[in-house]
Amino acid sequence: MDTLNAVERNILEQVADIHKIPEGAYNIRSNGVLSGRNTTANIDIVTKEDKPGIDIIIKPGTKNESVHIPVVLSMSGLKDMVYNDFYIGEDADVTIVAGCGIHNCGVDTSEHDGIHTFYIKKNARVKYIEKHYGEGDGMGKRILNPTTIINIEDGGYLEMDTVQIKGVDSTVRDTKAYLKEGATLVIHEKIMTHGTQTAETNFEVDLDGKGSSANVVSRSVARENSKQVFNSKINGNNECNGHTECDAIIMEDASVSAIPQLTANNIDAALIHEAAIGKIAGEQIIKLMTLGLTEAEAEEQIINGFLK
Amino acid sequence: MLELQNVSYQVNDDSDDKEILKNINLKINEHLVVITGPNGGGKSTLAKVIAGIIKPVSGKIILDGEDITGLSITDRAKKGISFAFQQPVRFKGLTVIDMVRLAAGKDITIAQACEYLSEVGLCAKDYINRELNASLSGGEIKRIEIAMVLARGAKFSIFDEPEAGIDLWSFQNLIQVFEKMYKTINGQVLVISHQERILNIADKIIVLADGNVIDEGSRKEVMPKLMKNNIACPTLLDKMKQEEK
Numbered sequence: 351m352d353t354l355n356a357v358e359r360n361i362l363e364q365v366a367d368i369h370k371i372p373e374g375a376y377n378i379r380s381n382g383v384l385s386g387r388n389t390t391a392n393i394d395i396v397t398k399e400d401k402p403g404i405d406i407i408i409k410p411g412t413k414n415e416s417v418h419i420p421v422v423l424s425m426s427g428l429k430d431m432v433y434n435d436f437y438i439g440e441d442a443d444v445t446i447v448a449g450c451g452i453h454n455c456g457v458d459t460s461e462h463d464g465i466h467t468f469y470i471k472k473n474a475r476v477k478y479i480e481k482h483y484g485e486g487d488g489m490g491k492r493i494l495n496p497t498t499i500i501n502i503e504d505g506g507y508l509e510m511d512t513v514q515i516k517g518v519d520s521t522v523r524d525t526k527a528y529l530k531e532g533a534t535l536v537i538h539e540k541i542m543t544h545g546t547q548t549a550e551t552n553f554e555v556d557l558d559g560k561g562s563s564a565n566v567v568s569r570s571v572a573r574e575n576s577k578q579v580f581n582s583k584i585n586g587n588n589e590c591n592g593h594t595e596c597d598a599i600i601m602e603d604a605s606v607s608a609i610p611q612l613t614a615n616n617i618d619a620a621l622i623h624e625a626a627i628g629k630i631a632g633e634q635i636i637k638l639m640t641l642g643l644t645e646a647e648a649e650e651q652i653i654n655g656f657l658k
Numbered sequence: 659m660l661e662l663q664n665v666s667y668q669v670n671d672d673s674d675d676k677e678i679l680k681n682i683n684l685k686i687n688e689h690l691v692v693i694t695g696p697n698g699g700g701k702s703t704l705a706k707v708i709a710g711i712i713k714p715v716s717g718k719i720i721l722d723g724e725d726i727t728g729l730s731i732t733d734r735a736k737k738g739i740s741f742a743f744q745q746p747v748r749f750k751g752l753t754v755i756d757m758v759r760l761a762a763g764k765d766i767t768i769a770q771a772c773e774y775l776s777e778v779g780l781c782a783k784d785y786i787n788r789e790l791n792a793s794l795s796g797g798e799i800k801r802i803e804i805a806m807v808l809a810r811g812a813k814f815s816i817f818d819e820p821e822a823g824i825d826l827w828s829f830q831n832l833i834q835v836f837e838k839m840y841k842t843i844n845g846q847v848l849v850i851s852h853q854e855r856i857l858n859i860a861d862k863i864i865v866l867a868d869g870n871v872i873d874e875g876s877r878k879e880v881m882p883k884l885m886k887n888n889i890a891c892p893t894l895l896d897k898m899k900q901e902e903k
Contacts, residue, residue: 569751597750636711637747639731640740641760641810651760655751 354380357453358422364483365449366420376418377404379432381425393417393444403433403465406446410439410471418447421464426456426490431463438506440471449481452492452518461493468498470533473505480510484517491519498525502533504559509536514549515657516542523551529590531559539568540657543576543604553582557590557619566594571653572604583611586619595624599656659687660708660814660846665717667703678703679714680869688861690840690847694884695866701850702744704866705818708848709741710734721814738845740812744819746803749790754802757790761806774805777838779831796823804835813845821853833859857881 354362358380366372371386375393378386382402389395392412396405406417423430436446454460470476484492494514502508514521527535535555543549555564564584572578584592596608610623630652638648667679679700693701706712708719710731719727726734740761749757758771772782778801790799800823807815824832833855839847840859849856857863863880865873873880 631747633747634749636731637743638760640709640711640735641806642732642735642763643760644732651752652749655749655753655756658751 354378354385354422355424357424361422361424361451361453361483361485362420364485365422365451365481366418366447372416372418374416374418375406377406379419379421379430381423381428382430385422390415395419398433398435401433402431403435406434406436408436408438408442408444410441410474412439412442412444414443416445416447420448421450421462422453423450423460423462424453426454426460426486426488427458429459429461429463431465433465434467436466436468436470436476438468438470438474438476441473442471443475445477445479447479449479449483450494450496451481451483452486452494454484454486454490454492455488456486457489459491459493461491461495463495463497465497466499468500468502468508470500470502470506470508472503474503475507476509478508478510480512482512482514482518482521484519486517492517493520494518495522496524500525500527500535502527502529502535502562504531504533506530507534507536509538511538511540513540514542515540516544518543518549519545519547521549523549525551525553527553527555527564529555529557529559529562529564532561533559534562535564535566537564537566539566539570541568541570541578542573542653542657543571543578544573545576546574547576548578549576550579551581553594555584555592556587557585557592558587559590560588561590562588563591564593568596569598569656570596570606571599571601571657572606573601575603577605578607580606580608580625581611582609582623583613584621584623586612586614586616586621588616589618590616590620592619592621593623596626597624597656598627599653600627600629659685659720659722660848661685661718661720662704662708663718663720665704665707665714665719667700667707667712667714677869679707682717682869682871684864684871684874686846686848686862688846690836690849690860691862691864692857692860693848693850693864693866694852694857695872699867700869701866702818705741705816705848705850708814709739709816711741735812738813740807740810740815742803742807742815742817742820744822744850746799747790748792748794748799751789751791753787753789755786757802757806758809762809762811766809771809774809775802777808778802778805778835779828780805797825797828800824801828801832804832808835808839811843811845815839815843815845815847817847817849817851819850819852821851821856829853829855857884 582594608625612621662684665682775782
């Protein structure tokens, strides 16, 4: 942590809300190398030997602890790839804060591809927060491609908040989940794209266990000439409940495609999808203007609220 | 004081210009003024013209001696005009506390926001963090809209049919809100309403029909005529005009 410069510290604040050394376990990766690590009695972090990345091992029954594993890229032209595996013991209840920020002030492309795999044991609960952020005035692209693979055993629970609001030129976000009996998955995705940025999201959830459920909700704002594609697929393979929703605001010359897909392979699978894409309603802007906001301020309030 | 001078408004309907407001002249100087009249008579249009939501094709709007005709919605709001919509707008993501704070124009505390919500009969703790989205009923969102006007505390508050969408039980509460506003606020309140109980607390009643002001005066002057004539019926409206002549 002490080895980080001001730019890197700012990125760290953006992606993980870290202002100082975080409490609990953490692993900070900066420009492809370890920059700081702490483990606790219940949470161990081990460097992989066969490929870049870490194993995060959380003991059964661990309660109210957190792990921060942010990644910072400030070196233009660096392509970084990591494999992080999370082993969450039975009955644990923890918060995991990940995220990646790129500062690129050069001409070469900077890219981070993170492959996170979760093994959530019986009745464990995880809150997973993931933020992606880019900055820098260079011509080089800022690319982030997160892949998340989620395995939830009986009665397990994962709530995933994934946010990308600013500065990422291109992203392909793949999430694949497998749920066993009584397991629950809740995903809230928030994305905003500007300029010529592109964002593609691919969710696929297999509801394999009896009584499993998934709620996948995406809210996005596409501005200027940016393009977004949202693919969400839920497969109901047992008595289960699945819901997927895409809600997008489109502005200027942007483009958004929402492609929800449901497959019921069991008569007791209850699956729902919703998708709505549209511009900001004129009446919303007028309402906020009657409260004294300018048109531009009203628009920002609506977007900020939508993505809050 | 708000003054309308020769205000007209028209829309193009199937290539025909249809006059919605016809050369309206009004002075609104009383504390609580109610505009009433038949559906389609131009009441909501008049309210929107005052708030700047639509622009008149001719005429002037004067607020406390200042011509505000050319001002935007935002500038009129900053001059002290607030507006409660007949059909409140819903927002995904913005919560009740967000909206009440925006209305107040400052970062009021949750306790202060709760006071405004309680005044319109909402159990504040149940609502404060809820989004202003489709999960709220028409009556709930209507009362939140009214709470926002209370939070705004403007010198000229317009309510467009506040009773619409509110159940009978809540209507009594609504009357109490207006009675309390009557006693506590320094500014003026303009209410568009068909409800006799709201008309009964007005200092002045304006009757608008077919884009014209067909009657205005104190409650004592106007109410007996309203009760005698069914102004919602055009034939009786004509009769009323003939009687006046």
